[in-house]
Amino acid sequence: MNNKIYKIKGVVQHYAWGGFTYIPQLLGVGNSQHKPFAEYWMGAHVSAPSIVLDNGSEQPLNKIIQQNPVETLTQKVFDSFGELPFLFKVLDVNEMLSIQVHPTKMEAEKGFDAEEAAGIPLNAANRNYKDRNHKPEVMIALSDFWLLHGFKLQHNIEQTLQQVPELNGFLPLFKSSGIKELYRFLMNMEQQEVNNLLLPLIKREIQSKKEGKLSKADPGWWASKLFENKGLSGDIDKGIFSIYLFNIVNIKPGGAIFQKAGIPHAYLEGQNIELMANSDNVLRAGLTPKYIDVPELMKHTSFEEVIPEIMMGIPVNEGEVSYPCPIPDFGISKINLNADFKYHTKANSLEMLIITEGELTINANLSFGKGEAVVIFPGAEYQLKTNTNAVLFKAFVPF
Numbered sequence: 001m002n003n004k005i006y007k008i009k010g011v012v013q014h015y016a017w018g019g020f021t022y023i024p025q026l027l028g029v030g031n032s033q034h035k036p037f038a039e040y041w042m043g044a045h046v047s048a049p050s051i052v053l054d055n056g057s058e059q060p061l062n063k064i065i066q067q068n069p070v071e072t073l074t075q076k077v078f079d080s081f082g083e084l085p086f087l088f089k090v091l092d093v094n095e096m097l098s099i100q101v102h103p104t105k106m107e108a109e110k111g112f113d114a115e116e117a118a119g120i121p122l123n124a125a126n127r128n129y130k131d132r133n134h135k136p137e138v139m140i141a142l143s144d145f146w147l148l149h150g151f152k153l154q155h156n157i158e159q160t161l162q163q164v165p166e167l168n169g170f171l172p173l174f175k176s177s178g179i180k181e182l183y184r185f186l187m188n189m190e191q192q193e194v195n196n197l198l199l200p201l202i203k204r205e206i207q208s209k210k211e212g213k214l215s216k217a218d219p220g221w222w223a224s225k226l227f228e229n230k231g232l233s234g235d236i237d238k239g240i241f242s243i244y245l246f247n248i249v250n251i252k253p254g255g256a257i258f259q260k261a262g263i264p265h266a267y268l269e270g271q272n273i274e275l276m277a278n279s280d281n282v283l284r285a286g287l288t289p290k291y292i293d294v295p296e297l298m299k300h301t302s303f304e305e306v307i308p309e310i311m312m313g314i315p316v317n318e319g320e321v322s323y324p325c326p327i328p329d330f331g332i333s334k335i336n337l338n339a340d341f342k343y344h345t346k347a348n349s350l351e352m353l354i355i356t357e358g359e360l361t362i363n364a365n366l367s368f369g370k371g372e373a374v375v376i377f378p379g380a381e382y383q384l385k386t387n388t389n390a391v392l393f394k395a396f397v398p399f
Contacts, residue, residue: 003054004380005362008061008352008373011048013039019092022271026090026356026371036094042352042373042395043087045278052375061375073350074378077397081278086330088352088395089274091139096226097267098288099148099242103300104261105134108281111296126291130280136327137276138258140334140393141251142356145270146216148246150263150306151179160219160244166201167244179245180303186241187285187294198236202227216250219243222268226287239286242266249308254334256311256323262302273354273393277329319343320394331398335384336391343384349397351376358390 012023018038024031031037041048044062051058061084069078077085103111112129120127139145151157157179161171174182189197205220206228214221222243246264251257259265266287283297284290313321313334318341322333337343337360354373361367362382368374376382384392 004347004377005366005382006375007053007366007368008042008050008375009053009058010040010042010050010373012037013041013048015039017093017095017097019094019271022092023090028371037092038094039092040090041087042089042354043278044084045087045280047280050373050375072377073397074348074399076399077349080328080399083278084350085278085328085397086395087276087278088354089276090142090271090354090356091267091274092271093145093267093269096222096269096287098282098290099239099246099264099266099285101264101283101285101297101301102135102137102259102261102279103129103281103283105132107261107300108132108134108279111281126293128281128283128291128293128296133277133279133281134261135277135279135281136258136260136325136329137274138256138323138325138330138332139251139267139272139274140256140323140332141253142271142273143253145251145255145272146268147249147251147257148242148264148266148268149249149257149259149308150247150265151245151303152247153305153307154179157245164201164244166197178303180298183241183245183301183303184294184298187238187298189238191235194238195236198240199232202232202236202240216269217248219248222248237286239266239288242286247306247308249310251310254312256313257308258311258323258325260326262300263306264301273332273356275330275332275395277327317343317345328398331396333394333396334391335394336389337384337386338389339387344382346381347376347378347396349378349399351394351396353392353394355390355392358386358388360384360386360390360392 014035015038018036023037023040042050044065049060049062052061065072109132112132115129161167205224208214209224223240284292285297311323313323316322320333320335352375359369
């Protein structure tokens, strides 16, 4: 490869919770089959590597990195990670994602090695650890975005248990033993008990939502959304408990939140840019048909009170704000361009750019439109210019 800047083609993931129009419109593709477009991946993950476009030829990014890791990553990044350490995504959340927790790197290594020693196939349905890496992640809202993030403050949990009749009976356990023992108890309840307890709650919340008595800031609004279209036949997911115990967070466009290992969370609704460590380790607690391992989940969950910290970005250059994250795997910034100035910089690591609004040129010779992504290899100097207005996001390794 003779250059250092190339357009790339990412991979769409058609998970059931995805929306139907946002990502197709971003990418300029049709969706005549009405398939859910949940995520658009940009990176070198072995399961879905981006394709580098080079004068008519197409090569997977992970293969290019493997063939020349120092030139594509830098010696320092290769020595530290042995691979591109991040995965860059666009998400369109139409239905709630699973309640989930990610392990620390040390625990991921131990868990992966233990499952390997036990002979559990990597693609087995009951496999928890797909790799030996942690999976911290940051998201930047592209729309009005809603998510669950960490356990509420103790007095807020107590208030919820008092106010919701079906949860009153758990108040003594919470007061005597705290949130960890309460959550352990709820996650280990017999399914029939869960059904008997939560059915009247769900029915009441559905009616309240129909009558306009609930907003998205209320847990009942989301509990209702789960069931109002599909009906109440079958078992009631234990993930409902989490909706009442976790913080419900609303992030406006341009706002961001970082999710470290151990913090339970779930995306509820909206579109975002997401950047994470290059891992697929997820421990689940509900709202999913996928494998749930309560003992393993409990072992890695942080039961601390959480006050969500929403970042609005720190200006680092004209038109650019950065969202600092307390890990070495990745960094991310948002760049707003207009016709009055040019953005000029040098790539110190492998960088990826995706444009979400407008169009621009790179070094005056590569046109770059809405939904297009670019990989920039270390050492490349580049200049971005637009004749109108453009918005793009940049992922990099902060070395």
